[in-house]
Amino acid sequence: AQSVTQPDIHITVSEGASLELRCNYSYGATPYLFWYVQSPGQGLQLLLKYFSGDTLVQGIKGFEAEFKRSQSSFNLRKPSVHWSDAAEYFCAVDDYKLSFGAGTTVTVRA
Amino acid sequence: EAGVTQFPSHSVIEKGQTVTLRCDPISGHDNLYWYRRVMGKEIKFLLHFVKESKQDESGMPNNRFLAERTGGTYSTLKVQPAELEDSGVYFCASSHWKTGSTGELFFGEGSRLTVL
Numbered sequence: 128a129q130s131v132t133q134p135d136i137h138i139t140v141s142e143g144a145s146l147e148l149r150c151n152y153s154y155g156a157t158p159y160l161f162w163y164v165q166s167p168g169q170g171l172q173l174l175l176k177y178f179s180g181d182t183l184v185q186g187i188k189g190f191e192a193e194f195k196r197s198q199s200s201f202n203l204r205k206p207s208v209h210w211s212d213a214a215e216y217f218c219a220v221d222d223y224k225l226s227f228g229a230g231t232t233v234t235v236r237a
Numbered sequence: 238e239a240g241v242t243q244f245p246s247h248s249v250i251e252k253g254q255t256v257t258l259r260c261d262p263i264s265g266h267d268n269l270y271w272y273r274r275v276m277g278k279e280i281k282f283l284l285h286f287v288k289e290s291k292q293d294e295s296g297m298p299n300n301r302f303l304a305e306r307t308g309g310t311y312s313t314l315k316v317q318p319a320e321l322e323d324s325g326v327y328f329c330a331s332s333h334w335k336t337g338s339t340g341e342l343f344f345g346e347g348s349r350l351t352v353l
Contacts, residue, residue: 225280
């Protein structure tokens with residue numbers, strides 16, 4: 128069965144610093160991959176998705192993710208973090224229903 | 238355009254009682270999903286409606302959970318009788334994709350259920 132692993136439960140980053148969140152997937156075929164974000168008091172919002180094609184995917188809020196088949200990874204990056212990026216981030220793989228990772232909580236310090 | 242709305246936002250009930258959660262998807266979205274996140278765990282799929290039909294209910298934990306989608310519009314998820322392990326946040330999501338991949342799901346803010 129498909130699965131997603133997010134190795135980091137919690138990351139603290141300084142405002143203005145770069146951010147990288149790790150995601151590894153287990154899936155036999157070409158996966159459809161997603162990153163969602165949940166800000167406090169909000170529902171989950173789609174940041175970006177990968178279906179096929181270019182392995183570097185641009186998303187909203189200045190985020191990007193790179194699909195690496197050889198490493199079974201789909202890491203999320205942002206070059207410069209803003210305080211409003213403090214949230215919980217979920218990687219997900221799609222097999223007609225989303226399978227989510229456990230989530231990574233990002234704390235942004237001033 | 239209104240997003241996915243869920244009601245109530247938080248419900249506290251005693252073990253053995255019944256709770257009904259409601260989800261109003263985005264208008265025109267045929268696909269409606271229920272997910273659940275138990276404290277500290279992953280967000281888990283419960284079931285998927287296409288219009289009023291249950292497409293996949295493989296994630297429903299047991300027969301204490303009953304989901305309906307009246308006329309292909311709003312959906313309810315009833316837990317009867319509730320147990321302590323049912324506590325968590327129940328998310329509803331909808332999408333307009335017709336076939337294949339889930340595509341982009343639009344999530345509600347979730348209904349937090351606390352069973353005492």
